[in-house]
Amino acid sequence: MLLHHYLSTLALAGVVYAINGTVTDYAPQINQACPNVTTDPLLRVFTPLNQSLHPDEEEYVHTRLTTVIPNEWNNWIGNGSAIGYNLSAFNITSFPKIGIAISGGGYRAAQYGAGVLSAFDARNESAKAAGTGGLLQVTSYLSGLSGGSWITGSIYMNDFPTIKDLVYGNGNSTQGWQLNLPLATPDGTDVFSRENQLWYGSILWSVYSKAGVGIDTSLTDPWARMISYHFLNQTSRANFFSNDSAHGAGQLWSNVPLIPSWQQHQVPFPIIQADSRPVGSNLTTVLDPASTVYEVDPVSHFESDQMITPLEFGSWDPQLSAMVNITYGGTHLNNGQPDNDTACTTFFDQTGFMMGTSASLFNGGLNDTHAYKQILDRVRNTIQGFDQNAAKAILLVLSRQLAKFRTRADDVANWPNPFYNLTSKQSFQDVNSDWLELIDGSSNQENVPVGQQFVRARGLDVIVAVDASSDIQNSWPNGSSLVTSASRITSLLQSSHRSFPPLPGNTDQFVSTGVNMRPTFFGCFPQQNPPEYPIVIYLPNSPPLNGDDPVTNTGTFQLDYPLAHTQLFLDQVHANVIGGFVPNANSPDPNFGKCLQCVAIDRARYQVNPPPARSSICTQCFQQYCFDPNNLTSASALTGRKLQFVNPDPEGVSALSGFLSQSKVALILGFIGLLLVVAGLSVFLLWRKRRAREAEYHKVMQLHDEDEPPFVHHDQYRDSSTSETVYELSDVPDTAYVPEEHR
Ligand SMILES: *[C@@H]1O[C@H](CO)[C@@H](O)[C@H](O)[C@H]1NC(C)=O
Ligand SMILES: *[C@@H]1O[C@H](CO)[C@@H](O)[C@H](O)[C@H]1NC(C)=O
Ligand SMILES: *[C@@H]1O[C@H](CO)[C@@H](O)[C@H](O)[C@H]1NC(C)=O
Ligand SMILES: *[C@@H]1O[C@H](CO)[C@@H](O)[C@H](O)[C@H]1NC(C)=O
């Protein structure tokens, strides 16, 4: 009877365990059978002149464009009469191909992206009423970078719910982002609290499981796992500190084609963007900030743009122009061949790791004067940018990781190089390296991932640039990302990418024309047919048009948001996106929805030659929203905007600890109740269960230091350009454990 009870408890646990998965599902599987590369190559190699999409991408986008999207256009703008057109007379053979690109910028960018997507979503009633809701449904591509990749990964791995369900949870299929649990210190500022320690144990358990199969890890791996707790779908507030789910481990990016909304062609084709730094360049660890060695021209810069779709990983840049099957990402190939028939790696393409790679900012990046600014400095053991507690937590986790496993480069995402020794790509910077060092997609200053959408083979007509960069004072954008993308395309990528439409010549002009603080359309007046460039709709994060105090211009390193802040954040973004811009006013433009419809459909006109005339409504819209290099607007038309962030919830932090202490009280009461009701045997079983749970964390418990190591505050490392402070963890072991196979 006793034994029976015990066994059935175990069996039940086994079943549920199998369903929930475990955090060790983060481990890739090595030595897997490879496809026969003679018949099923793992690489696609091409040149800018014969570049082609993966056949599955081509098929997916085409099917969606021809079967789903026509109905969605009909739902959105009907026959076009409200904007002065009769669409049936357009003889449309193919609707415009539209992409949305969401910038980096941490939680700020993820929330800004979420707010914009919601304001374009026909499922949102007020967006639908305003006429903007519907654009998302006719979109073919969705790219994300860094913080923008978190919303991108999140929305797919949750089967494309509404933003409200995604961010706040719906109590059923979505659990919400839990942004009020700080990203690196979810149990609060004491990194040595029991819950924080158990949680770091869980994170490290995932990372060890990957390192244990012999794949080099780095700080990107624990970072990826931290991100997964918020943006993937298996973590709720109730199970945050438990190990009763895999917390997103094992959720593969290559599995996106299995989600129901993909199978029905209901969702755009997703792209996550990252950069790669030349291996061995050590772009940071030996950095002297005053040195000019790395003062690089952001345009002719040596990094390459990498993209990760649910099908492929690779780069369209002319010097690479090659893609590897993402299912086998993490496999080292030599001139396209695996080392042997069973030398393939699978399960490397963990969605958390894809989001972490895109947001791997630890090696720094370019600041306004194009010099490298390092964040993680392993020589001094410091990390910049993060606040004191997050910095402490990240250094602590890294030190425990390094105490057990060697990493290659601590501050980048380490990817085995599938492009090694590619004979046709001798000019690729890393052709002779066994590894790739991938870094934050914004490292070359292209913070809005529009580059992938300018690729010729994709043939986009309209690209929405969702820009939550922090370029200038008060963390607003100044257009530097688009300026960089445009000049990178002009100088390096003409063979592989379409041209950029005319823009303000530089960031100063972005600011003086006010284009950095309101929606603007670029490329409205092409000189050729077919048009020589796509239209770019620019949607910068900007102050509330009604003159309210802004809450959306937070710092990139703000890693927790009280719920009230997130709500107000999304509300402000929504109001600005549906509200457009009226010069010299603080009221929304009631016609902005129509103007968005005009610009979205405009390229359909060019399917006949000469194009039918623009309607008068659309002509009016284009006058109001199009950038005209010969008739510049002025920032002075942006009246009554408040620029300075005002914290909407100064009590937020105490609300967090309030929640935690409440849940602890509930926990204790629960235990007392159990003790009263159940007999001694049950107590024994409970104890066994708890011991088992703790045993699962034994690795971190062994490493647990009872005494907090002293943190040293170094004023001399203070970065004078910002108010960031640098923290150092002084007792991190220098010598890392090197697994046998790496010695
Ligand atoms: C791979 O396919 C080719 C072409 O069908 C065949 O000649 C070769 O034997 C196959 N290799 C293996 C290991 O099966
Ligand atoms: C493109 O051209 C290159 C070199 O001419 C060739 O090796 C490659 O197979 C071609 N790729 C495709 C997809 O046609
Ligand atoms: C659309 O096709 C019809 C019939 O072929 C033709 O009469 C009409 O001129 C076309 N419209 C445009 C705008 O080209
Ligand atoms: C819960 O979510 C599932 C899957 O999305 C859905 O089928 C079901 O209808 C939802 N239940 C409720 C009560 O909303």
Ligand SMILES: *[C@@H]1O[C@H](CO)[C@@H](O)[C@H](O)[C@H]1NC(C)=O
């Ligand atoms: C969560 O993600 C996994 C992996 O993608 C998927 O199998 C599962 O259905 C998802 N759950 C929900 C509720 O979307």
Ligand SMILES: *[C@@H]1O[C@H](CO)[C@@H](O)[C@H](O)[C@H]1NC(C)=O
């Ligand atoms: C699986 O997850 C559910 C929901 O979080 C939880 O109730 C259950 O206890 C978990 N099972 C195990 C074995 O941890």
Ligand SMILES: *[C@@H]1O[C@H](CO)[C@@H](O)[C@H](O)[C@H]1NC(C)=O
């Ligand atoms: C990068 O660091 C390694 C190891 O310290 C060193 O051997 C190499 O020369 C460095 N490369 C450059 C370009 O400084």
Ligand SMILES: *[C@@H]1O[C@H](CO)[C@@H](O)[C@H](O)[C@H]1NC(C)=O
């Ligand atoms: C950019 O970084 C360099 C080197 O670290 C520094 O000298 C410069 O002041 C920084 N510029 C800005 C605008 O932060």
Ligand SMILES: *[C@@H]1O[C@H](CO)[C@@H](O)[C@H](O)[C@H]1NC(C)=O
């Ligand atoms: C990846 O390779 C497997 C095995 O050959 C194949 O079934 C799958 O379609 C490939 N995926 C892509 C995106 O090429």
Ligand SMILES: *[C@@H]1O[C@H](CO)[C@@H](O)[C@H](O)[C@H]1NC(C)=O
């Ligand atoms: C195949 O290659 C892998 C990776 O290089 C290696 O670990 C494995 O031992 C090799 N297997 C055989 C059968 O040679």
Ligand SMILES: *[C@@H]1O[C@H](CO)[C@@H](O)[C@H](O)[C@H]1NC(C)=O
């Ligand atoms: C590079 O690839 C070529 C062609 O497959 C091969 O002959 C050569 O041995 C490879 N070089 C290395 C260093 O593996």
Ligand SMILES: *[C@@H]1O[C@H](CO)[C@@H](O)[C@H](O)[C@H]1NC(C)=O
């Ligand atoms: C310049 O733009 C303004 C609106 O921004 C418009 O009223 C004016 O007519 C334009 N002037 C010319 C010459 O196009």
